[in-house]
Amino acid sequence: MPLIDVHKVRKVYANGQGKNTVALDDFSLQVEEKEFITIVGPSGCGKTTFLLLVAGLEQITSGVLLFDGHPIDGPDANQTIIFQEYVLFPWRTVAGNIEFGPEVKGISKRKRREIIKNYVRLVGLEGFENRYPHELSGGMRQRVAIARALANEPKLLLMDEPFGSLDALTREAMQVELLRIWQENRCTVLFVTHSIEEAVFLSDRLVVVSSQPGRVKKIFHIPFGRPRKREIITSTDFVALAAEVKGLILEEENYKERINRWEK
Amino acid sequence: MKKGNVLSLISFFGVWEVVGQWQLVDPLFLPAPTVILAEAWKLTCSGELFTHISVSLYRAGMGYGLGALIGVGLGVIVGWSRRLEEYVDPLIEMIRPISPIALLPLMILWFGMGNSSKVIIIFKASLFPILLNTIAGVKGVDIKLIQAAKTLGANQRQVFCKIILPASLPMVLTGLRISTALAMLAIVGVEMLAAESGLGYLLVEAERVFDTPKMFVGLLVLGILGYLWDRLVRFAQNRILLWHRQTTLEGEI
Numbered sequence: 001m002p003l004i005d006v007h008k009v010r011k012v013y014a015n016g017q018g019k020n021t022v023a024l025d026d027f028s029l030q031v032e033e034k035e036f037i038t039i040v041g042p043s044g045c046g047k048t049t050f051l052l053l054v055a056g057l058e059q060i061t062s063g064v065l066l067f068d069g070h071p072i073d074g075p076d077a078n079q080t081i082i083f084q085e086y087v088l089f090p091w092r093t094v095a096g097n098i099e100f101g102p103e104v105k106g107i108s109k110r111k112r113r114e115i116i117k118n119y120v121r122l123v124g125l126e127g128f129e130n131r132y133p134h135e136l137s138g139g140m141r142q143r144v145a146i147a148r149a150l151a152n153e154p155k156l157l158l159m160d161e162p163f164g165s166l167d168a169l170t171r172e173a174m175q176v177e178l179l180r181i182w183q184e185n186r187c188t189v190l191f192v193t194h195s196i197e198e199a200v201f202l203s204d205r206l207v208v209v210s211s212q213p214g215r216v217k218k219i220f221h222i223p224f225g226r227p228r229k230r231e232i233i234t235s236t237d238f239v240a241l242a243a244e245v246k247g248l249i250l251e252e253e254n255y256k257e258r259i260n261r262w263e264k
Numbered sequence: 265m266k267k268g269n270v271l272s273l274i275s276f277f278g279v280w281e282v283v284g285q286w287q288l289v290d291p292l293f294l295p296a297p298t299v300i301l302a303e304a305w306k307l308t309c310s311g312e313l314f315t316h317i318s319v320s321l322y323r324a325g326m327g328y329g330l331g332a333l334i335g336v337g338l339g340v341i342v343g344w345s346r347r348l349e350e351y352v353d354p355l356i357e358m359i360r361p362i363s364p365i366a367l368l369p370l371m372i373l374w375f376g377m378g379n380s381s382k383v384i385i386i387f388k389a390s391l392f393p394i395l396l397n398t399i400a401g402v403k404g405v406d407i408k409l410i411q412a413a414k415t416l417g418a419n420q421r422q423v424f425c426k427i428i429l430p431a432s433l434p435m436v437l438t439g440l441r442i443s444t445a446l447a448m449l450a451i452v453g454v455e456m457l458a459a460e461s462g463l464g465y466l467l468v469e470a471e472r473v474f475d476t477p478k479m480f481v482g483l484l485v486l487g488i489l490g491y492l493w494d495r496l497v498r499f500a501q502n503r504i505l506l507w508h509r510q511t512t513l514e515g516e517i
Contacts, residue, residue: 057411077417087412091430091507101416104426132507152416 001069002030003156003188004054009063010213011049023049025213027063031188033155038191038199039207040245042252046214047192051158054190055081068155077101080154084161086141088133094120094144095129101152119147122181139170146178150185159191163198175201176230183227196245201233208245211252218248295477300484303477313466317485320462323379324451327386331443335391336436339398344428349399356395364389364450368457382454389450390443397442401435402428434508437501444497448490463489 011024023046031037039047052058053065056075065072067079080101088097098119099112107115120129123143133141142162149157163171175198182189193199199206203222210217220241224232232238277297283289284296291299307313342349364385371381405428413427455464463482470478 055411055415057415075411075414077415079415081411081415083408083412085408087406087408089409089412089427089430091433100413100418100426104413104416104418104422134507148416158415 003033003035003068004029004031004190005064005066005069006030006050006054007064007066009053009065010061011046011053011058012061022213024053024215026215029207029216029219031190033188034186036182036189036191036202036204037207038193038203038205039209040193040196040199040249041209041214041217042211042249043194045209045211045252047209048160050209050214051081051160051190051192054156055079055158057081077105077152078154079156079158080149080152081158081160082142082145082149082162084164086133086138086145088141088144088148090133093130093132094125094136097133097144097148098151100148105152115151119151122150122184123147123177137170138166139174142166142174143177146181150181150187154187156188156190159189161193162191164194171195171198172230178202179226179228196242196249197233200238200242200245201228201230206245208248217252220245292474292476295480300477300480304481304484307478307481313481313485316461316463316466316482317489320451320455320464321489323382323455323462324386324447326379327383327388327451328390328443328447330383330387331390331447332394332440334387335394335439335443336398339395339436339439340402340429340432342395343399343402343432344424356392359388360392360396362388365453365457368454372458377458382451382459385454386447386450390447393442393446394436394439397435397439398432401432401439404435405431434505437497437505441494441497441501444493445490448486448493452486 006027006029009024009027010022011027013021013023015021027046027050039050041047049058053060054067054072056072056079067076072079089100092100095116098116102112102115116129120126123146125140125143125147128136128140133144136144145162163174166174179202191199191202200220200222206220206222208217208220209215222241224238280294281297284291284294284299295303304313338352342352367385367388368381371384375381375384409427409431410423413423418426451462452464452467455462456468457464459465463486467479467482470476470482
């Protein structure tokens with residue numbers, strides 16, 4: 001049984017003036033446990049919507065969306081989402097942020113201290129436990145967000161362009177970091193990005209989503225072994241694969257443009 | 265205090281003193297600061313000033329405390345529940361513009377001339393900034409913070425206690441600070457109109473016998489009290505909101 005079973009999901013947003021936007025239509029995907037899936041597609045294709053649905057923060061309009069065999073009916077500690085803007089709790093220190101999940105679960109203070117120690121080490125933030133988020137750099141904040149999510153031991157980690165607001169070098173470093181952390185923790189990851197290179201580098205399978213309405217256009221199996229080294233991104237196989245993915249997405253962008261021209 | 269602060273105060277009172285000493289203005293209208301200080305010293309020694317201050321502070325403190333308690337409590341509930349806001353909003357907007365002083369006759373009718381009528385007026389004066397700021401603070405909490413908490417497993421009650429409350433605290437404290445000034449304004453008005461004690465009463469009494477220095481003492485004390493009260497709230501604000509101060513413009517100043 002797949003961990004996430006998405007079958008013909010449709011998501012419509014009503015904008016209040018009788019105009020409806022179909023964000024996702026006929027969207028189907030199976031995600032196996034421990035898989036690292038990336039989702040790419042032109043902007044506005046409903047990638048983020050899909051994550052919000054799986055996180056239980058939005059409701060599907062129709063179709064079937066199962067997590068671990070059960071329909072998703074609301075947010076749950078088993079599916080934790082990490083946003084692009086980190087969304088740390090600014091009034092809590094690094095340690096305070098990391099222990100939030102265990103704290104609301106009612107885990108004892110002593111055990112929480114241990115958890116904090118483990119995850120601070122995992123994301124390499126030793127010595128920063130008592131800092132507040134505003135005292136940290138963007139990359140460090142995103143590490144805290146990752147630690148906070150993992151400290152909850154979720155079955156599924158949802159990441160919505162988590163490295164989108166980092167500078168290029170930090171971003172590369174964080175990708176390597178994320179793979180190292182994932183190798184250690186091995187939870188299932190659904191990772192939305194608009195960087196094709198990032199997507200190919202990180203994932204087991206790469207899902208290209210078409211735009212308006214969003215549906216799965218093609219799924220690529222990424223053949224590179226693990227653990228992966230950053231060096232592979234210059235290999236011919238990698239470049240060829242990235243180019244193929246890019247071609248598909250560009251097709252979508254052009255398609256969208258044509259529609260826009262018609263409407264004018 | 266910064267250098268500019270001191271300089272500004274010294275030059276202000278310096279010019280005033282010169283005007284008073286040379287009697288450029290009739291001392292009946294404008295006594296010199298030293299004369300006022302002497303009067304203040306006299307009133308302090310006789311204990312009269314202390315009595316008035318403590319009575320005023322008691323009334324203002326009670327009313328303000330009540331306003332803070334109910335303002336924050338009600339504000340949090342109203343901000344949290346969209347349904348309730350529909351019911352409460354018209355009432356708030358109708359009662360809010362009524363001057364606190366305008367309620368005085370009715371309050372005297374209901375509660376008599378004692379302290380309770382005054383406390384109620386101060387309560388009315390300080391309630392609304394606290395209430396409205398709290399409502400706005402709660403409603404303004406970033407939805408993403410709530411979503412993040414929920415996906416980390418927080419239930420509704422935990423979202424409320426661990427997210428909504430701390431996230432709205434900056435706004436709540438701003439409301440508390442605005443209200444200190446309003447409470448001070450209202451207490452004087454009320455005491456001038458209907459009281460036998462308090463700083464407002466001191467002012468009216470001084471006016472009746474043309475005791476201008478005494479009037480100035482009253483004003484001076486009001487200024488100082490208001491300043492100290494604001495400082496106190498601001499101090500608390502800075503202590504509690506260390507995290508907030510440094511992420512906002514306030515930290516830059």
